[in-house]
Amino acid sequence: MSASGRPLLKPNTVKTYKPALRRLEEWAGKHPVAFVTAARVTALRKAVARPIADGGLGHAGAHHLLKTLRLVMAFAESEDIIPKGSNPATSFGLGAPPSRKVIWTPEDDAAFDAAAYDLGLPSMALARELALFTAQRESDLIAFTEGQLTELEIFDRGTRELLAGEDGKVMGWTFAQEKTSDDDADTWMEIPIEPKLLVKVNAALRRNRARDRAAEPRRLLSYVIVDEDNDGIPFNERRFIRRWNKVIDHAVKTTGRKSMENLVWHDLRRTRVVRLRRRKMPKEMIASITGHSLAAIEAMLKVYGPVDPTITAAAIASSLDTPAATPIADEQEKSA
Structure with a gap:
């Protein structure tokens, strides 16, 4: 909450982070924030970055979880719960997943x-x-x-x-x-x-x-x-x-x-x-x-x-020295 009592996060943002926060809570349990060391972050990364078929979260899921942990620990820094500059999840060793390219046919x-x-x-x-x-x-x-x-x-x-x-x-x-x-x-x-x-x-x-x-x-x-x-x-x-x-x-x-x-x-x-x-x-x-x-x-x-095939086709068509003849044009030429 802000000082005025207004929520700092939109409801949709809360829903986005809630599953990750729940997983982090289960992982950390009742341990204090000091439990989250760089070594433990590395161990977490190795556990969750495995393929989903092997019991992990996959690349995208693991990256989102670790990014959420980085945000949580940054908040702990801002509140002086841990020393400034000591966020153990600043560099968690997993690059962002590539942009999703799936579309429906x-x-x-x-x-x-x-x-x-x-x-x-x-x-x-x-x-x-x-x-x-x-x-x-x-x-x-x-x-x-x-x-x-x-x-x-x-x-x-x-x-x-x-x-x-x-x-x-x-x-x-x-x-x-x-x-x-x-x-x-x-x-x-x-x-x-x-x-x-x-x-x-x-x-x-x-x-x-x-x-x-x-x-x-x-x-x-x-x-x-x-x-x-x-x-x-x-x-x-x-x-x-x-x-x-x-x-x-x-x-x-x-x-x-x-x-x-x-x-x-x-x-x-x-x-x-x-x-x-x-x-x-x-x-x-x-x-x-x-x-x-x-x-x-x-x-x-x-x-x-x-x-995009439409843009590619337009580019190819515009590159032609002579416009391609169409069947309709051919028929009109024959009838003339």
Whole structure:
């Protein structure tokens, strides 16, 4: 807490660090801070940096755990619990993992949805589609209620006609996107939902509303994404990830697509950014959809931009001395 009583960390930041802090607490036990020596940090690194299959946390998980330990010990320094300059985790001997480069393919999309319906979990298929369309975090999406689906004021006539439903209204998902950094203000998002996807959202709300009203006690607020394995109640994040992994496992089992084992929710946000960029959408427009900062968008595109086939094709086409003839042009020349 700050001197004014305001939390120093955003709730999402707290959730990010909580698992690592819990592991560190189990590791250190009731020992005083002096127990954490450079030698013990090295021993911890060797134990957790092993592959997950061998009982470790893997490179990324181990790096996050040790980075959290470094932050904890830096706090101990700042509070004079340990001497200044004595942080044993300052250099823990494990470099940052490489940037994650996984994106979803259309085949992954189809396999996931088929697995979700096969398991009787249509909400998970809708969650994937909404995630890819809106590029939002799972914490925001599982909190999507009927009250957040509102009519948007779109003044450009052409845009409004493209996005309007049969009733002529443009409906969208409105919510405050909470930032993990205390330096950034929460962003108010208003994301229009295109008509075909809106039909699915409304159908889900009708199903969920009927289930909610029949529940005992009655549930008066309906959510778009619910847990069909648990009487259609709203998800918390831990339960949502369990269902997500269940669908991924089923998709791998039924399709043989072993590569899907590496897919996580956050990859959908990155996939949306990459697919939009391949449509030559400006970075500023992409950021207005996702809520990312321009710096974050640029960081993603720095990884994918150089190998983007659309950009590569445009570069090759512009390098040709004579534009390649098209079949249509050939036919017109013959008929002349």
